[in-house]
Amino acid sequence: MTGLTAYFGLLDIGKPKEGGTIVVSGAAGAVCSIVGQIAKIKGCRVVDIAGSDEKVKFLIDELGFDEAINYNTQNVGAALQEACPNEIDVYFENVGGTIGDAVFPLLNNFARIPVCGAISSYNHASEDVGLRVQSYLIKTSSLMQGFTVGNYLSRFGEGVEALAG
Numbered sequence: 001m002t003g004l005t006a007y008f009g010l011l012d013i014g015k016p017k018e019g020g021t022i023v024v025s026g027a028a029g030a031v032c033s034i035v036g037q038i039a040k041i042k043g044c045r046v047v048d049i050a051g052s053d054e055k056v057k058f059l060i061d062e063l064g065f066d067e068a069i070n071y072n073t074q075n076v077g078a079a080l081q082e083a084c085p086n087e088i089d090v091y092f093e094n095v096g097g098t099i100g101d102a103v104f105p106l107l108n109n110f111a112r113i114p115v116c117g118a119i120s121s122y123n124h125a126s127e128d129v130g131l132r133v134q135s136y137l138i139k140t141s142s143l144m145q146g147f148t149v150g151n152y153l154s155r156f157g158e159g160v161e162a163l164a165g
Ligand SMILES: NC(=O)c1ccc[n+]([C@@H]2O[C@H](COP(=O)([O-])OP(=O)(O)OC[C@H]3O[C@@H](n4cnc5c(N)ncnc54)[C@H](OP(=O)(O)O)[C@@H]3O)[C@@H](O)[C@H]2O)c1
Pocket: 001, 002, 005, 026, 027, 028, 029, 030, 031, 032, 049, 050, 051, 052, 055, 094, 095, 099, 115, 116, 117, 118, 119, 120, 121, 147, 148, 149, 150
């Protein structure tokens, strides 16, 4: 299920292009470790955000991603700016909150943002209010779209076959 979520969210909504930069949050988790691997196959520069140095090392050394940021020890906005000199073409959103907020000012024109999860706010008792994203989406003509993997039920066979390959 997690692989299919990565496959359809990234390819149908994120539409990664060779040479583009993709940022992935929750990057060492089940969904996003697959998102990053598919993005590498598509020829993208993959920049990850995760919560420990051990995860950062795993993402770079074992999965072969290009850059990884530890959101617990680094300033995410500054680190993203440095890691994404050509700005961000795809942001695969898994966590929301202040990590998502750091991405919007760095979007490239016509960026795509598949909104898969918002794990940082699932347990909040009140509304999670952060950056207002509208002006960033307008200025860059970017597309932000939520989805659930169930939307793709009729195409699961295609996804399983591609992921097995
Ligand atoms: N749309 C869909 O159909 C669909 C399907 C499956 C899953 N999802 C969503 O996708 C997301 C990832 O799922 P998963 O199965 O990959 O989960 P997972 O394997 O448990 O990974 C979740 C990751 O989120 C990070 N995380 C947890 N709390 C955080 C916080 N407060 N701030 C920042 N990062 C945090 C953790 O990494 P660190 O230790 O690095 O913080 C963890 O690696 C979840 O939001 C889930 O609800 C959506």
